[in-house]
Amino acid sequence: MGESSKTLLDVKNLSKEFKVGGGRKLKAVNDVSFSILEGETFGLVGESGCGKSTTGRTILQLYNASKGQIHFNGKDILKMNKKQKYSLHREMQMIFQDPYASLNPRLTVTEIISEGMDALGLYKGDKAGKYERVLELLNKVGLKKNHANRYPHEFSGGQRQRIGIARALAVKPKFIIADEPISALDVSIQAQVVNLFQDLQEEENLTYLFIAHDLSMVKHISDRIGVMYLGKLVEVSESVELYNKPLHPYTQALLSAIPIPDPKVEMARERIVLQGDVPSPMNPPSGCHFRTRCPHATKECQETVPALREVENGHFVACHLY
Structure with a gap:
């Protein structure tokens, strides 16, 4: 603290x-x-x-x-x-209250986490580097590598909130x-x-x-x-x-x-x-x-x-x- x-x-x-x-x-x-x-x-x-x-x-x-x-x-x-x-x-980033409503159900976990990176032009043209960063973030928030290509509906509330946390951390x-x-x-x-x-x-x-x-x-x-x-x-x-x-x-x-x-x-x-x-x-x-x-x-x-x-x-x- x-x-x-x-x-x-x-x-x-x-x-x-x-x-x-x-x-x-x-x-x-x-x-x-x-x-x-x-x-x-x-x-x-x-x-x-x-x-x-x-x-x-x-x-x-x-x-x-x-x-x-x-x-x-x-x-x-x-x-x-x-x-x-x-x-x-x-x-500055925000983590929202409802992990069900704050994640786009049509996007995979990789796409959700890398949204901010794409919007700010980080890892431009470096697909491998970006994916590596996604895996690193998943590991940080206590999720597994094989979660990267799944969709939000496949996770529990606690896991979804971890995805939301990883998304907020993505842009450092x-x-x-x-x-x-x-x-x-x-x-x-x-x-x-x-x-x-x-x-x-x-x-x-x-x-x-x-x-x-x-x-x-x-x-x-x-x-x-x-x-x-x-x-x-x-x-x-x-x-x-x-x-x-x-x-x-x-x-x-x-x-x-x-x-x-x-x-x-x-x-x-x-x-x-x-x-x-x-x-x-x-x-x-x-x-x-x-x-x-x-x-x-x-x-x-x-x-x-x-x-x-x-x-x-x-x-x-x-x-x-x-």
């Missing part, structure tokens, strides 16, 4: 809005700021629909940002022209956005795939943005974690610190829902059950977005949006309680 102090990705005040008809806008990502150091894994967690995946896709420019700045390796992505953004995909990127890469897999396979991510990080010197809603798995792989609620970052901290001392009421509720494998501890601890449903991102509450479900909400929470502030060394929280 990351030991470098060089910032590879710096996201400042990023917002992404979608037009939804009738002149209305849905703010999927709302003024989000965080940075990721070289060689680090930054976990991004929160409930479904909180804007995690949209954040990842906007960083990779699959969506255009509505506002904000994204600096990658010191370069401002949003000021790049089309050609520069295209070459950026050599350094520095940074990978893993968008819920284990949520569609059986629990027995999830740990294997997370371990594979960690092994590859060390071998290839990779930096990850690891998006998930399973907090226990994120703790296992992440150096630092950001917690999102309704398009906003509410807490950012080192992984161990966040689990030992969650500050935001939403983070506390999320962590209280994770079962502890000790029956005595599990029986004795108090579970925080949030009242009400997540508000619509079309019409979020005024002030703090979490206030309608927060047991500590005050008049200030209704009127003022809390800023993400550093309350302890490296521990940021957006809450009027601190």
